[in-house]
Amino acid sequence: MLTNAPKGTKDILPSQVYKWHYVENAFREACSRYVFREIRTPVFEHTELFARGVGDTTDIVEKQMYTFEDYGKRSITLKPEGTSPVVRAFVENKLYADVQPSKFYYVIPCFRYEKPQSGRLREFHQMGIEVFGTDNMMADAEVIGFASDFLGGLGIQDLELRINSIGCPKCRENYRQVLRAFLEPKYEELCETCKGRYEKNPMRILDCKSPVCQALVKGAPLMLDYLCDECKTAFDDLKTNLDAMGIRYIVDPGIVRGLDYYTKTAFEFVSDKIGAQGTVCGGGRYDHLIEQIGGPPIPGVGFGLGVERLLLIMEAAGITIPEPENLDVFIAVMGERARVFGLKLMRDLRNQGIKAEMDSLGRNIKGQFKYADRLHAKYTVVIGDNELDQNIVSIKNMATSEQKPVSLQEILPTLKAQQNQEL
């Protein structure tokens, strides 16, 4: 117990963390090119924010939140998603007074009490973007295009982009009535889960995996056919924009986001290579969220992208992430005089931007070389009495085994020159 990380959490070990740096850096660079600016919000928020934002009848709010009371009797919740906190910060700091639209990005941990499985953890990480202040489908296309370019830029090829419109509160409610009316005579035949969905979220039934429900749902009315004029025009605009950008998508009327705040555009990027939890990126438009949590009536659109799933996909696709070099120079020493000299040299080298290391376990010279090899040192500087007496050091190229004497003044220039040569 003491030595077990809590269920559904994972350590990211030094041997793996470079992959995280890689995708995070790629994301930040993409954000910068698309002119999104980072916003950092607290890991926890008032519970009420998510109840209002995400919706208090959603699975997330009903049974998945890490909620606790703090010592001041406030109900606090660890972020289960990234959008509501950004909206809260936007409203609280009156960022709507800045030039619009506002474009934010974030890289955050999220927490949901789920039963862990492949691609699903209780603490997971999301990179996301949000555009506030425009209801133009330019923004939706930009957000989707961003995801597409970012994922493509990482070398990921075989994702499927699915888009849908889930309408606005008006046309959606109208559609739900129509759908319920269609399903009512078949209600008894529906699977147990779908009986539950009938009231709560009948649109989900269209997407049920049970063959029975699949059959029952044949010929059911589609949301897309019941969009109001405004929503229909918006969806057409979106498709026009995506076509113009050459982004391939399929319209999937089954996409229903599990967060209440979505309106109109809903989309996801799905992989079939990483098991059942294949959605690596999901998002959409939320035109009433900002208003709903107490801000001005400002529309928004954005996505969240699962870092763990992204890494799984890259691994499944055989995309190798370059592992950074971790050591330029190892300093091998013999004797106390050399040890003291080496210590100072190591510090000087480090301060000059060279990755340097030496042994601190008192290994003999052979052991030090073995250690240097283990650390993948590119060079080993050897210092012993011979060298000290002559005021030189020996520098060995570990790849070629070439070793040559270098004067003390030349150590740094030599290593720097070598380093530059490789760049």
Next chain:
RNA sequence: GUGGGUGUAGUCAAGCGGUUAAGACACAGGGUUGUGGCUCCUGCAUUCGUGGGUUCGAUUCCCAUCACCCACCCCA
């Protein structure tokens, strides 16, 4: 919350009722006193997730429990 699978060293594993629990990789040390990668030698589980039970005897069979994995649900 509901199902299914798996648990033997740091990792991958063999053993599946019977005396000291294979092997490989990794790790540590060494091959005569200043040089790594290759090679050779040595070391590395009184114990098979944990607790019960069956048995003369259990890593092997049974039950419980825990952990991990996978699927449903839901979503990133």
